Amino acid sequence: NAGVTQTPKFRILKIGQSMTLQCAQDMNHNYMYWYRQDPGMGLKLIYYSVGAGITDKGEVPNGYNVSRSTTEDFPLRLELAAPSQTSVYFCASRLTGAVGEKLFFGSGTQLSVL
Amino acid sequence: DQQVKQNSPSLSVQEGRISILNCDYTNSMFDYFLWYKKYPAEGPTFLISISSIKDKNEDGRFTVFLNKSAKHLSLHIVPSQPGDSAVYFCAASPNRDDKIIFGKGTRLHILP
Numbered sequence: 061n062a063g064v065t066q067t068p069k070f071r072i073l074k075i076g077q078s079m080t081l082q083c084a085q086d087m088n089h090n091y092m093y094w095y096r097q098d099p100g101m102g103l104k105l106i107y108y109s110v111g112a113g114i115t116d117k118g119e120v121p122n123g124y125n126v127s128r129s130t131t132e133d134f135p136l137r138l139e140l141a142a143p144s145q146t147s148v149y150f151c152a153s154r155l156t157g158a159v160g161e162k163l164f165f166g167s168g169t170q171l172s173v174l
Numbered sequence: 175d176q177q178v179k180q181n182s183p184s185l186s187v188q189e190g191r192i193s194i195l196n197c198d199y200t201n202s203m204f205d206y207f208l209w210y211k212k213y214p215a216e217g218p219t220f221l222i223s224i225s226s227i228k229d230k231n232e233d234g235r236f237t238v239f240l241n242k243s244a245k246h247l248s249l250h251i252v253p254s255q256p257g258d259s260a261v262y263f264c265a266a267s268p269n270r271d272d273k274i275i276f277g278k279g280t281r282l283h284i285l286p
Contacts, residue, residue: 091272102278103263110272150217165217
């Protein structure tokens, strides 16, 4: 059982380039999340989805886009990469929106924008 | 505007002693609190949680205490072990809301 799989693990982008961070889960979870972790800054919520076809903004959505066409996949798109987007990105999922339902995290994507 | 605050960036504790990690929150709508543990190059993993209707929850060596009037919670690890060296994140969620808000984390070092 793979859980939450993120690809790639590492990526270096030039300013202005675009890329998609992939996230897939095989637990049939309805809820999926994207967080970024900057050094000393904890985890900030970028976007989340409560089911296929439904997405919503989190705390820091600017510069990102998401889509949720299937239950399994929740890709995060950076259209015009900026140095401020250098961070470690974590995808997470949970079965329902029930309070206390724990999140399962992927192992992260380390992105550098130079 | 930080809604979940972990004011100690790091903490060092002797092996076998008690580790106490603190967390404060500002949003009175939060009613469920979680602790996650993170090793380098891995995603966070769930550790323990507590609902606002309780003031204590225990799971083995880990106990979480909640003081609603002070908007404060703490994680106690007894006894501390070398494998407990990690970053610990406090997280909170309002009821009927799908967001989970994390603090900045506290890096715990267990000293031999």
